[in-house]
Amino acid sequence: MIEGAAWRKWVFYNIPLILFVFVLLFPFYWMIITTFRPDGELYRPWNAANYQPFWTNNPTLDHILYLFEETSFGRWMLNTMFIAAVSTVISLFCGVLAGYALARLNFPFAGGLGTVIFVTYLVPQTLLFIPLAEIIRNFRLGDTPWSLILTYPTFLIPFCTWLMMGYFKAIPKELEECARIDGASRWKAMIYIILPVAVPGILSAGIFAFTLSWNEFIYALVFLSSPDQKTVPVGVTSELIRGDVFFWGPLMAGALLGSIPVAIVYSFFVEHYVSGLTGSVKG
């Protein structure tokens, strides 16, 4: 593809790519280095003579200890994990069933319903959070994990349904018809024949839904109030900033540790995540 000397390859490809990677990853490096930097170095102005931004010679675990001893960070992690896991399972269940119905069954208004689901996929959480907060309170779900477990599916189900429709449509009809001729009921054909084939799609939808729920902020901010019920993003925001004082060490430690579970899940399923991402775009 690229003609000419090696320097051209460097100028047009390698150097820009290195710059991109550097800028995209630098904030994470900054998170890590801040986590292990003692307060004395942390609060040294940038124009001080001994400002040493990129390295520390006195790494410390103080910030991480503070997080676990002085705040409910452990609780927040468990809360977030529980909420993300349960809402993902609920959304997968609903999304797989709905996706199957919309992609493979003939019934009136199928096309219209598909469009409705696509439109709800595009409804942002910020459009409805105020009336939804009232509804959550009227249902007496406020300040419980269930307020999030039941509302997260509103943006996860449309996504899962949409992605699964794509997968189901790609499976040839004959596969199912064979099973039906051999005497399987429609339900059995779906469970034993079609679902196993669609496992990669289910995995993609699940990984994507999990990261989305881990990332969600505004519902968690509005629906939860007591410190022990909070999720990581909300807990870090509300408990590590007191008035105008930012506890930057523990804040960055919290951001780092709070990112690790998603990063681990992601690293194991990169390919599924990417196909979920691109599948969600292509529709």
Place this chain on the structure above:
Amino acid sequence: MAVTAVSGSVARPIPRLRRMEDERWLAFALLVPTAVLLGLFIAYPFVEGVLLSLNSTRVGIKGEFVGLKNFDKVWNDSIFRTSVWNTFWYTGVTTVFKLALGLWLAILLNRHFRGKALVRAFILLPFIIPTVLSTFAWKWMFDPTFSVINWTLFQLGFITQRINWLGDPDLAMTSIIIVNVWRGVPFFAISLLAGLQTISPELQEAAAIDGARPWQRFWHVTWPLLLPVTMVVVLFSVIQTFADFQLVYVMTGGGPANATHLFATYAYQLGIGTGLLSEGAAVSLAMFPFLFLIVVVQLLYIRRVETR
């Protein structure tokens, strides 16, 4: 085996009829859980939100019907007008940069080199790490007194004194835009890369043999073929950015002096912060016409592509 096949073909009309019945009921049953959840937590809040925006509810005080008074009040509110302008500016500028940089990155990634899978995996990190958490890292990097960005610019000789990134209204908006672009570029790059990979390299080669320069090859061959994916990615991103909340909430909280509010952060400040639930709901719903327009464009576009 043979027997069932024969009897199946003989008795075909009746089971097919029964299956039609079966199919409708099955579809209905499969759609019930989805319909219940979406109805309860999307359709119902939407109706409730419209009603709320038409009365005068505050926290703890049940309001009465006031018609369009909230919208009228909000429309004459200078902070609201700033938020509207900010939202359009923020969405427009970030989308242009995300598309340009994302496309560039996608092209850089669309070739074979060692460690490609690793680079691609790492590049997506800004997109998957919870936005609030990574935004805090940026806020810390933009801190006026301890900023590593100021230090770098100073060492490189671009500045002589500190830049107060988040204290000045224009700079604060710029900082927010930078963070949004940083977070969005990976999504654009990976989606566009997927689009690029579906374009056959033979087309490029054919154009090259015909004497097309690299730029012409991109403009006349790659870009038109990439356009459908680009449109969908852009529309998705526009909706997300238009309705953004967390990034601004963490970076500036709408400050300094309410200069960086978007629809969502202002709605939050009014509705949850001050307790003026009805006015907050009205500000939120003011997003609806724009979002609706974008969704309609998207649906029309998808339909056009599908029927072609």
